[in-house]
Amino acid sequence: MASEAVAVKIQEGVAVDAVVPAASETSAQRKILLKSVEGEEFLVDELFARGSKMISNMIDDGFTEGAIPLPNVTAPVLSKVVEYWKHHVGKSETDKDAREFDRAFVKDASSSVLFDIIMAANYLDCKPLLDLACQAVADAIRDMNVEQVRGFFGITNDFTPEEEAAVLEENREWSNALTVTGNGQKESNEGGNIVLP
Amino acid sequence: MPSEPMNKKRRRKRRSNPSPPLPSSSPSSEQQEEEEEEVGLVGFHLKPSASSKSHTIQPLGNLLLLSGSSSNARDPGLGSLRPLPDDLLLDILTLLPAPDLARLAAVSKPFYVFSTHDPLWRNLVLRDLGGDFLFNGSWRSTYSGLVFPHPSISIRDFYSDYLFQSWLCANLDMRPEWLRTDNIDRRRGISVDEFIARFEEPNRPVLLEGCIDAWPAMAKWAPDWLIRTCGDKRFAVGPVKMTMERYFRYAAAAREERPLYLFDPRFAEKAPELGSDYEVPTFFREDLFGVLGEQRPDYRWIIIGPAGSGSSFHVDPNSTSAWNAVIKGSKKWVMFPPEVVPPGVHPSPDGAEVACPVSIMEWFMNFYSACRTWKKRPVECVCKAGEVVFVPNGWWHLVINLEDSIAITQNFVSRRNLLNVLDFLKKPNASELVSGTKDRTSLHDKFKNAIEAAYPGTIDELTLKAKEKIAREKKPTFWESVADANVGGFKFSF
Numbered sequence: 119m120a121s122e123a124v125a126v127k128i129q130e131g132v133a134v135d136a137v138v139p140a141a142s143e144t145s146a147q148r149k150i151l152l153k154s155v156e157g158e159e160f161l162v163d164e165l166f167a168r169g170s171k172m173i174s175n176m177i178d179d180g181f182t183e184g185a186i187p188l189p190n191v192t193a194p195v196l197s198k199v200v201e202y203w204k205h206h207v208g209k210s211e212t213d214k215d216a217r218e219f220d221r222a223f224v225k226d227a228s229s230s231v232l233f234d235i236i237m238a239a240n241y242l243d244c245k246p247l248l249d250l251a252c253q254a255v256a257d258a259i260r261d262m263n264v265e266q267v268r269g270f271f272g273i274t275n276d277f278t279p280e281e282e283a284a285v286l287e288e289n290r291e292w293s294n295a296l297t298v299t300g301n302g303q304k305e306s307n308e309g310g311n312i313v314l315p
Numbered sequence: 316m317p318s319e320p321m322n323k324k325r326r327r328k329r330r331s332n333p334s335p336p337l338p339s340s341s342p343s344s345e346q347q348e349e350e351e352e353e354v355g356l357v358g359f360h361l362k363p364s365a366s367s368k369s370h371t372i373q374p375l376g377n378l379l380l381l382s383g384s385s386s387n388a389r390d391p392g393l394g395s396l397r398p399l400p401d402d403l404l405l406d407i408l409t410l411l412p413a414p415d416l417a418r419l420a421a422v423s424k425p426f427y428v429f430s431t432h433d434p435l436w437r438n439l440v441l442r443d444l445g446g447d448f449l450f451n452g453s454w455r456s457t458y459s460g461l462v463f464p465h466p467s468i469s470i471r472d473f474y475s476d477y478l479f480q481s482w483l484c485a486n487l488d489m490r491p492e493w494l495r496t497d498n499i500d501r502r503r504g505i506s507v508d509e510f511i512a513r514f515e516e517p518n519r520p521v522l523l524e525g526c527i528d529a530w531p532a533m534a535k536w537a538p539d540w541l542i543r544t545c546g547d548k549r550f551a552v553g554p555v556k557m558t559m560e561r562y563f564r565y566a567a568a569a570r571e572e573r574p575l576y577l578f579d580p581r582f583a584e585k586a587p588e589l590g591s592d593y594e595v596p597t598f599f600r601e602d603l604f605g606v607l608g609e610q611r612p613d614y615r616w617i618i619i620g621p622a623g624s625g626s627s628f629h630v631d632p633n634s635t636s637a638w639n640a641v642i643k644g645s646k647k648w649v650m651f652p653p654e655v656v657p658p659g660v661h662p663s664p665d666g667a668e669v670a671c672p673v674s675i676m677e678w679f680m681n682f683y684s685a686c687r688t689w690k691k692r693p694v695e696c697v698c699k700a701g702e703v704v705f706v707p708n709g710w711w712h713l714v715i716n717l718e719d720s721i722a723i724t725q726n727f728v729s730r731r732n733l734l735n736v737l738d739f740l741k742k743p744n745a746s747e748l749v750s751g752t753k754d755r756t757s758l759h760d761k762f763k764n765a766i767e768a769a770y771p772g773t774i775d776e777l778t779l780k781a782k783e784k785i786a787r788e789k790k791p792t793f794w795e796s797v798a799d800a801n802v803g804g805f806k807f808s809f
Contacts, residue, residue, distance in 0.1 A: 229395060230395055233395065233396065233398065233399060236399065236403055236407075237398065237399065237400075237403070240400075240403055248406075252403070252406050252407045252410060253410055255407050256407050256408075256410035256411050259411075259415070259419075260411060260412070260415050261415065263418070264418065264419075264421045264422050267419065267422045267426075268394075268422055268423070271393065271394035271395050271396050272394040272395050273391075273392060273393065273394035273422060273423050273426075274391070274392075274423075275423060276388075276391060276392045276423050276424050277421075277423070277424065277468065281468040281469075282421070284468055285420055285421045285427065285468060286421055288420070288463065289417060289418060289420065289421055291459075291461055292414075292417045292459055292461065293414070293417075295459045295460050295461050
């Protein structure tokens with residue numbers, strides 16, 4: 119996945135000194151070396167790497183030599199994170215290109231990839247990416263019924279029959295309450311029926 | 316005093332080990348039937364209202380301490396969500412509308428536990444119902460109007476530090492040892508000059524007794540009276556506005572980690588009788604922002620909150636000083652001087668953000684004992700009804716209501732901290748940091764000009780005094796004397 123121009127696989131054996139930035143480079147040109155849990159190294163513009171608050175703090179704290187190890191992030195996930203930074207860091211929030219990227223980014227991601235990205239974004243402290251991935255999961259399960267949610271996450275029903283009946287009854291009362299009283303909320307059941315199986 | 320951003324989602328990182336309760340003994344089948352939810356919470360001061368039946372979630376430490384093959388009921392029922400920590404799981408659920416969240420309860424037991432987590436429903440109530448809600452015992456019940464037996468299914472062997480800590484903090488009372496220290500200076504009947512010389516000028520906190528006894532508010536203000544007097548007027552409560560009646564209904568029943576409190580800067584405009592029921596104590600009458608008239612930043616608030624409500628560590632905005640008078644109830648204060656950052660608090664370099672990710676209760680549980688061994692120990696007190704606390708500018712402070720409380724607080728600028736305030740307003744990021752006005756960027760200029768107009772020459776006079784003071788107190792280094800023409804030129808300092 120590390121096919122982007124920014125993320126370059128480093129050959130083993132290349133001295134790290136060879137990629138330490140020269141003092142005369144500005145931060146816009148300086149590159150940072152990131153190392154995934156498998157040891158794979160990614161050379162990333164400092165500007166993009168600062169998309170992670172954690173990395174940004176490490177740079178500010180004087181971490182200038184060698185690779186920044188990221189033991190909680192695998193190479194495939196790190197690659198996607200770097201892609202995200204490339205499309206977002208330094209751009210305005212309404213940038214069309216960034217939004218288009220986001221749409222494709224979440225559309226093609228499986229739920230396990232999304233979870234990995236959620237945990238990586240949390241670890242790296244990259245809130246916009248965390249929000250994006252969480253929203254993608256929420257959007258996926260919204261409007262799903264109970265069986266569909268179970269299927270989506272691979273969950274076996276662990277209620278006893280009595281318990282399940284009790285919870286479903288609770289849900290039925292819920293959906294009645296939302297239809298009948300309305301309770302002032304803007305989002306009652308669209309069209310008048312919440313189907314809570 | 317600013318309120319915390321209560322409605323803002325905070326990246327709360329819980330400490331991984333809440334003070335471990337004693338483990339329940341190895342469960343035999345009879346014991347399990349008997350007290351299956353008993354976690355052995357010896358040593359915790361739980362509120363009387365916290366029943367052991369109402370919590371069925373245990374901290375992760377208990378899972379490790381149990382012998383035999385025990386597993387966490389949390390994990391299988393989450394499927395592929397299992398590796399996500401609880402706080403991230405809740406972050407996802409926060410994004411769902413109410414009907415979807417309600418439906419998830421039927422998916423599996425852990426989903427039931429998470430989707431009925433009351434703070435999620437608090438967000439939904441505040442977002443969807445605004446200040447119109449009739450609190451119904453829990454946020455979930457409030458949203459639907461239904462009352463739920465809690466819980467409707469039995470939950471055993473569910474271990475989660477995050478959820479347990481959340482329940483614990485909502486149901487803890489303050490420990491006696493947290494309330495014991497009262498080392499603030501207390502004064503009664505001192506003159507204004509003495510206050511200025513001993514406390515305001517040197518920027519030291521003090522608790523003043525006996526200076527608000529004559530306030531009509533002391534005799535009159537009480538929940539019923541406020542409800543009658545304020546009628547339909549709405550007051551700021553977190554992100555919404557509510558009538559007194561609806562607020563007190565909530566406050567009487569609230570059992571949560573960060574209860575909402577009423578904190579309104581326009582209370583005297585909304586209900587003029589409130590404004591005339593108190594007056595500013597003589598010590599604080601010099602109030603230079605007054606030169607701005609209607610354009611001044613927010614400066615006075617009524618604060619009403621139940622036990623447990625309050626504000627975790629912060630510094631007041633605009634570099635102002637403050638006073639806080641308790642009319643009903645009592646408050647615990649913990650204060651640190653400006654140069655001492657409290658444990659557990661991480662201000663950003665520009666001061667724009669104060670990250671204190673822990674709630675007040677968590678702070679006491681995890682950080683309070685640490686700072687008591689420091690050289691610069693905090694100033695602490697319990698401020699009771701009829702007493703007034705002076706918070707000097709720049710001081711960190713944490714406040715928690717120990718019981719249902721009603722108070723008035725005002726921020727002010729006197730000549731003693733005028734220069735500080737002007738400096739603060741001059742800062743390049745002042746527009747983010749300056750609070751309480753609609754027109755932030757030119758507040759500095761407006762204020763400075765207004766002061767010059769009303770009190771000509773004052774600023775120059777104060778600036779001169781300040782420089783003289785610095786020169787007196789500090790011997791310049793060699794290089795400073797060479798470089799700084801203002802400090803009387805070249806001086807040898809050896």
